[in-house]
Amino acid sequence: MNLKFQGKRISGILAILPEYEAHFDDEIQNYSLSSSNSMKLKKIMGYDKHRVVSDEVCVSDLCIFGLKHLFEMNLLDKDEIDALILVTQTPDYIVPPTSNIIQGTLGLKQDLLCLDINQGCAGYLVGLIEAFLLLGNNAFNKIVLLNADVLSRKVSKQDRNSYPLIGDAASITIIERDAVESEVFATLKMDGSRAEALIIPAGGMRLPATDSTAALELDGDNLRSKNHLKMDGGAVFNFMQTEVPPMINDLMNFAGISKDDIDYFLFHQPNKFMLQKLTNKIGISPVKMPSNIVENFGNSSGVSVPVNITFNLGSKLTEQSYAVCLAGFGSGLAWSSMFLRIGELNFCGIIEFGNKGDL
Amino acid sequence: MRDINTLLAGILEVEKVYDEDGLDTFEAWDSLAVLSLMFMVDEEYGVIIGNDEIKSAKTIGDLKSIIREKLGG
Numbered sequence: 289m290n291l292k293f294q295g296k297r298i299s300g301i302l303a304i305l306p307e308y309e310a311h312f313d314d315e316i317q318n319y320s321l322s323s324s325n326s327m328k329l330k331k332i333m334g335y336d337k338h339r340v341v342s343d344e345v346c347v348s349d350l351c352i353f354g355l356k357h358l359f360e361m362n363l364l365d366k367d368e369i370d371a372l373i374l375v376t377q378t379p380d381y382i383v384p385p386t387s388n389i390i391q392g393t394l395g396l397k398q399d400l401l402c403l404d405i406n407q408g409c410a411g412y413l414v415g416l417i418e419a420f421l422l423l424g425n426n427a428f429n430k431i432v433l434l435n436a437d438v439l440s441r442k443v444s445k446q447d448r449n450s451y452p453l454i455g456d457a458a459s460i461t462i463i464e465r466d467a468v469e470s471e472v473f474a475t476l477k478m479d480g481s482r483a484e485a486l487i488i489p490a491g492g493m494r495l496p497a498t499d500s501t502a503a504l505e506l507d508g509d510n511l512r513s514k515n516h517l518k519m520d521g522g523a524v525f526n527f528m529q530t531e532v533p534p535m536i537n538d539l540m541n542f543a544g545i546s547k548d549d550i551d552y553f554l555f556h557q558p559n560k561f562m563l564q565k566l567t568n569k570i571g572i573s574p575v576k577m578p579s580n581i582v583e584n585f586g587n588s589s590g591v592s593v594p595v596n597i598t599f600n601l602g603s604k605l606t607e608q609s610y611a612v613c614l615a616g617f618g619s620g621l622a623w624s625s626m627f628l629r630i631g632e633l634n635f636c637g638i639i640e641f642g643n644k645g646d647l
Numbered sequence: 648m649r650d651i652n653t654l655l656a657g658i659l660e661v662e663k664v665y666d667e668d669g670l671d672t673f674e675a676w677d678s679l680a681v682l683s684l685m686f687m688v689d690e691e692y693g694v695i696i697g698n699d700e701i702k703s704a705k706t707i708g709d710l711k712s713i714i715r716e717k718l719g720g
Contacts, residue, residue, distance in 0.1 A: 329679065522698030525682050530695055565686050
């Protein structure tokens with residue numbers, strides 16, 4: 289479906305990254321890989337450094353740390369928040385919603401909508417769309433969109449398909465009305481018939497986590513349990529190859545623009561290989577499409593979009609404004625793209641979360 | 648446009664491939680090779696081959712028939 293919004297804008301973006309940096313070179317021994325194959329993967333997929341939390345850190349910890357920072361720096365007034373949307377696949381609890389936990393811990397007002405959304409790599413865009421929709425009602429003036437995941441805790445350390453590229457991260461995006469009649473164009477598609485391409489089989493009601501679901505099983509060269517994330521790399525690549533380029537064309541047609549009108553293509557970052565293939569296939573200059581997030585921080589699912597924005601554009605966005613195309617695609621399966629102007633933000637940057645000291 | 652044999656030999660990191668060669672006999676035939684094949688076939692011939700189709704192939708000959716079928720015989 290195609291969506292158009294008017295008079296709404298992003299006014300600030302903060303990314304929160306765990307301070308701890310894991311290195312692929314130190315983890316090679318966990319995988320059944322020859323050293324030449326490891327080097328090949330490192331180069332092609334962009335396996336290098338990735339940010340991961342220590343085992344006790346939850347999504348709410350990262351979000352609360354970031355929100356407190358914004359309150360302390362007077363970049364956000366807690367009484368002005370009308371909705372707390374949290375997009376995550378790794379909530380603190382099944383019940384209650386993690387957004388309610390965050391509201392309670394921070395002592396936010398009761399006139400507030402707390403809403404958890406379970407979406408992955410397209411989640412940042414789904415969250416933005418939800419925020420824009422809420423702003424269609426006068427009861428909402430300022431939306432805080434949290435997008436956070438600690439998926440490293442759900443990936444087997446002996447799964448070379450997923451562990452070398454997984455990253456944990458959180459982001460806080462402020463969305464509000466804009467006096468200028470700016471336009472936002474978005475596309476959104478879902479296909480649950482391909483749900484198994486990215487799945488954590490156990491831990492929900494369908495297959496509750498037990499001792500037997502925790503047992504490690506060999507799948508090809510990879511050891512993982514049913515409690516771990518399982519990615520069918522080929523199916524995901526096929527999905528990306530067939531759906532993403534037409535999605536970008538559809539967005540351009542819908543918005544009545546061409547690729548040349550876009551300053552930056554800020555996409556979800558699955559791995560370097562897929563992004564470079566996408567850049568070629570869509571036919572855009574690599575200069576306009578950063579692909580450096582996985583090698584520096586890992587793939588943090590949907591959060592890789594705001595990490596991409598803050599890392600590659602950062603403080604430039606507090607002064608200037610750019611025409612950007614955002615895109616997310618992954619678990620669900622779900623895929624979404626968005627054309628909008630981002631700029632003159634109140635803040636745009638990255639802070640680090642020291643795993644224990646900051647709790 | 649590169650010949651299919653040359654393309655497959657490049658992905659499998661060998662000098663030559665033969666139709667009867669079993670894919671499992673190549674050390675380089677791993678998940679990354681599957682992704683590379685999907686992409687290179689798309690780039691060279693403009694056709695998209697499915698992950699499931701590749702998984703069903705046992706030999707070089709099987710892979711070639713899948714690609715040829717997409718190219719319209």
